[in-house]
Amino acid sequence: MSHNTRQRRLAAQRACDRILSGSRPATMRERLADLAAGGDLDGQPDFYGDGPVTTLEERVAELLGTEAAVFFPTGTMAQQVALRYGAERSGHPTVALHPLGHLEVHERHAYANLSGLRSTWPTTEPRNPTAAEIGALAEPVGSVVIELPLRDAGFVLPTWDELAAASAAAHSIGARLHLDGARLWESTPYLAHTLSEIADLADSTYVSFYKTIGGLSGAALAGTEQLASYARVWRHRYGGQVFQQWPAALSALAGLDRELPRIPEYVRHARTVAAALAALPGALVYPEPPHTQRFRLWLPYPAQALDDAALALAEDEKVWFAAGWQETDVPGMAMTEITVADPALDWTIEDVAEIGARFLSRVQDR
Known part of the structure; x- marks a missing residue:
């Protein structure tokens, strides 16, 4: 992926109102502001x-x-x-x-x-x-x-x-x-x-x-x-x-406090999301149900076409579905990894089906 393509994708994902896979990318300013959650910034590094x-x-x-x-x-x-x-x-x-x-x-x-x-x-x-x-x-x-x-x-x-x-x-x-x-x-x-x-x-x-x-x-x-x-x-x-590595340490401490208690919720919802994705035309999910909050999704289209559709959906509708598609050894099938975290928790089975259909229509139209 070129630098320009990666930056365009990050900007599109950041501007989305809804995200199925992954999280909204944070700016450096946001990451710095978040460090206080991991400890006393008035203390010594x-x-x-x-x-x-x-x-x-x-x-x-x-x-x-x-x-x-x-x-x-x-x-x-x-x-x-x-x-x-x-x-x-x-x-x-x-x-x-x-x-x-x-x-x-x-x-x-x-x-x-x-x-x-x-x-x-x-x-x-x-x-x-x-x-x-x-x-x-x-x-x-x-x-x-x-x-x-x-x-x-x-x-x-x-x-x-x-x-x-x-x-x-x-x-x-x-x-x-x-x-x-x-x-x-x-x-x-x-x-x-x-x-x-x-x-x-x-x-x-x-x-x-x-x-x-x-x-x-x-x-x-x-x-x-x-x-x-x-x-x-x-x-x-x-x-x-x-x-000195205090920024990494403070951000890790904040992550342990914020994310660790929520992981069981992410894993439970990943099973819901995986079942909905598996119902899309031609889709394969593995493992089903997922063992963690992450799993793999295959769709019967070229990887580039799927990435282009994901970016178009994000830029036009402010919805991030799934990107990072790769060609596989399975003829005609591309694969990506799905990560279910906080932004995906409000996605229902119906949401995944509806937006998944809109995503696939963009692939077919290209």
Whole structure:
């Protein structure tokens, strides 16, 4: 997407009165004004990770029920440290990953290029590995990674029993269980367990602050005090010991207060929206019902035509339906990811059907 197209799309989405997928983009001024919700702006900023950063770390450790949590500027950095720790403690440089996992698809294989680790795939099925697949690994591994939810398989989650069994299987083969929990926040309704109960199954857990809860940036790696001490050393070595990160910390704290309590409502409504979208002509939704507040939608049109129709609907009618369409391996079908958040809560099944029909009429007219 060109810069001009992206700016035009953001401007159109921002001007919309109604939004089905995603949220209204905030300006920098609005984001700055929002920081006060996360703490006292008359207090002192952090100095290499104290102050509001420490407050955020303590809040995350409390939520996840871990001994400690360490703030990182990026999730990519946090995950590299977690996998290095597992490799060094076990003596095994191999990591059990899913080929659709974030570490393989979206982090440029940093675990291999920066840490000299290698991967093995317990499964290539579009879901997280089972206990049997973990137990059947043909070589020792330092860590087993479970991504909750597995985004590139459609934001899918295991059941609680499957997750608990996978944890036991990882530990039975002498491996650590690391949770890639960038969107762990929205996984609790489907798993029907608290954040701390989920994290208790793992040896380390990564969470993101800009995904789901709407922070500016940043992540945390949670686990034991020993892991935290190691993580702080390697955060510095990776260049993550930033002088001041109080805006990211305050926005994360505000997001935890504002968004975390609302996630069950978003997940419930995502099921309503998904059912309505699935009824559109030629539509496919996966998973149905959604496991989180996000899911995938396919429609039988070219991706560019769908993006053009979404932009036209937004600019002409001030309604944002869904954009970011991609061509797929399914002939004639394009796909996008739907995110149900606060702006979508007032959309009824009838609203989705009516506006969906108007959206599709624009695709057919082009």
